[in-house]
Amino acid sequence: MELYEKTIHELHELIEKKEITGVELNKSVYERIAQVEEKIKAYVLTMDWEQVLQKAQAVDDMFARGGKIHPLGGIPMALKDNICTKGVRTTCSSKILENFVPPYDATVSQKLSESHTILVGKTNMDEFAMGSSTENSAFSITRNPWNLECVPGGSSGGAAASVAADEAVFALGSDTGGSIRQPAAFCGVVGLKPTYGLVSRYGLIAYASSLDQIGPITKDVTDCALVLSAIAGHDPKDSTSVNKPVPDYRNFLTGEIKGMKIGIPREYFGEGLDGGVREKVLAAIGDLEKLGAEVEEVSMPHTEYALPAYYLIASAEASSNLARYDGVRYGYRSKDASDIVTMFKKSRSEGFGSEVKRRIMLGTYALSTGYYDAYYLKALKVRTLVKGDFDRAFEKYDLLAAPTSPSVAFRTGEKRDDPLAMYMMDVCTIPINLAGIPAISLPCGFSEGLPVGLQLMGKAFGEGPLLKAAYAYEQSAGFHLAKPTLNGEV
Ligand code: GLN
Numbered sequence: 001m002e003l004y005e006k007t008i009h010e011l012h013e014l015i016e017k018k019e020i021t022g023v024e025l026n027k028s029v030y031e032r033i034a035q036v037e038e039k040i041k042a043y044v045l046t047m048d049w050e051q052v053l054q055k056a057q058a059v060d061d062m063f064a065r066g067g068k069i070h071p072l073g074g075i076p077m078a079l080k081d082n083i084c085t086k087g088v089r090t091t092c093s094s095k096i097l098e099n100f101v102p103p104y105d106a107t108v109s110q111k112l113s114e115s116h117t118i119l120v121g122k123t124n125m126d127e128f129a130m131g132s133s134t135e136n137s138a139f140s141i142t143r144n145p146w147n148l149e150c151v152p153g154g155s156s157g158g159a160a161a162s163v164a165a166d167e168a169v170f171a172l173g174s175d176t177g178g179s180i181r182q183p184a185a186f187c188g189v190v191g192l193k194p195t196y197g198l199v200s201r202y203g204l205i206a207y208a209s210s211l212d213q214i215g216p217i218t219k220d221v222t223d224c225a226l227v228l229s230a231i232a233g234h235d236p237k238d239s240t241s242v243n244k245p246v247p248d249y250r251n252f253l254t255g256e257i258k259g260m261k262i263g264i265p266r267e268y269f270g271e272g273l274d275g276g277v278r279e280k281v282l283a284a285i286g287d288l289e290k291l292g293a294e295v296e297e298v299s300m301p302h303t304e305y306a307l308p309a310y311y312l313i314a315s316a317e318a319s320s321n322l323a324r325y326d327g328v329r330y331g332y333r334s335k336d337a338s339d340i341v342t343m344f345k346k347s348r349s350e351g352f353g354s355e356v357k358r359r360i361m362l363g364t365y366a367l368s369t370g371y372y373d374a375y376y377l378k379a380l381k382v383r384t385l386v387k388g389d390f391d392r393a394f395e396k397y398d399l400l401a402a403p404t405s406p407s408v409a410f411r412t413g414e415k416r417d418d419p420l421a422m423y424m425m426d427v428c429t430i431p432i433n434l435a436g437i438p439a440i441s442l443p444c445g446f447s448e449g450l451p452v453g454l455q456l457m458g459k460a461f462g463e464g465p466l467l468k469a470a471y472a473y474e475q476s477a478g479f480h481l482a483k484p485t486l487n488g489e490v
Helices: 008-016 022-040 049-064 107-114 157-164 181-187 221-231 275-290 303-324 340-351 354-367 372-396 419-424 430-435 463-477
Strands: 043-046 076-080 118-123 170-175 190-193 213-218 261-265 294-298 399-403 439-447 450-458
Touching: 008 022, 008 221, 022 043, 022 049, 022 076, 022 118, 043 157, 049 118, 076 107, 076 157, 107 118, 107 221, 118 157, 157 170, 157 181, 157 213, 170 181, 170 190, 170 221, 181 190, 181 439, 181 450, 190 221, 190 463, 213 221, 221 439, 221 463, 261 275, 261 372, 275 294, 275 399, 275 439, 275 450, 275 463, 303 354, 303 372, 303 419, 303 430, 354 372, 372 430, 399 463, 439 463, 450 463
Parallel strands: 076 118, 076 170, 261 294, 261 399
Antiparallel strands: 043 118, 170 213, 190 213, 190 439, 399 450, 439 450
16 A cells, blocks of 8 residues: 555554655645646645655654654645635635735644645635535636546645645635535545534635635545544634634544434435435445434424525625625736726626626625615524424434435536526535534445435534544444545556
8 A cells, every 4th residue: 555545544554654754745745746636636726845755754853852752743634725825825716816825824824734734735626615515616626536427526625626636635615515524425435524613714715704614635534533633623713613622523533323313314315316226225224223323213393494594695795795896905906907897897707706796796786785684684583493303303412423415526518507406505504503513424336327415414512523423334244444446547
């Protein structure tokens, strides 16, 4: 097995035993990128090799001097390109931010630097995180490592593909309506959306601020626990970040889930769910039962209203958040405008892609006088009802289990011109963001040769029990060990 194929915890052990160095590991991942990136296109940019080498050498030197090495120390990782990195271009895969170099680090970037991880690149995404296939990037189309003709999911498609194709040991994505979990499911890796407020959003370029969360995309559940422990925690720079002590999430990985109560929300298995996905997810739930969990069907009656409510709330917030891109202070400015109003108009018209414009228009409409009550306010009320479904379910159950996505990865281009079909891809993930609770997607088998994701949802700040169940399942099922062949070309 090559170094680039290994998990964080395996690599950490090798580094600690002095069997490998950080330099060797980073070199291995760089060679892998050189070998496969042309096919996958996971990255918007990769870091300069000399710089990476220097950083890896510094970690090795620190360790050689007797310093203690953090569990993430020396590990090459990638960040979604909406996470600010000081001095490193951060584009949101948008023409409007093509040349934006942040003067500061996002809190998560800083925390990962303090853990001595090594940034190898910024990953491709749907522009401003709006989309479910990474086809809305202004720069390139990322391919699914399991089938290069299929999408990797989105909007953190580059992040998930980079981990699945072993171009990074782990990545961070962001999830507003499913953007960590759905691409993780499509690419056969693990993705976790934390509870709203657990991980700081400072330096995450805002899409819909009441829904956005940053989270890990990893090769297995143990790595997910390690990365979450490193990035979670209170941050005075994010007023929505919660002041609670962060446990070491590894302590929950016991493999023991006897007596755990798991609810199966009936509405997630309804019309539109692909037969192959249903079969694999139900089989996984059967495995959880064999491991000692008590499984029972539950009804969450407001589920069907979550999707329209989400698209109103997310677009409304986006229309406000994206008002700052006016060509004045930073970002793209149209060259051919003779007065200021034309400059605003042209900069925004030329700088944003069509999906982003669609959301800005939808959101502005939903917030406008006369429509506010009928759309935005109503959507907020629906959000409360959706959250109520979860509150009731969690009085009885420790966790809920469902598919992550109604289908496996679809073909590139298949849904590009059909926004409604694209929006339906989020039907299983969106309610979780509306409720603010945590959820994880992990591989549970294959359908049509493509990975299927099992989604587990937990109580607010219940990442521990969530990871516990995910780990127990993963260890018994073993699907995390499967590797894509990149269409047999590598
Ligand atoms: N696909 C959803 C959207 O387009 C979710 C995106 C996300 O989670 N960032 O809004």
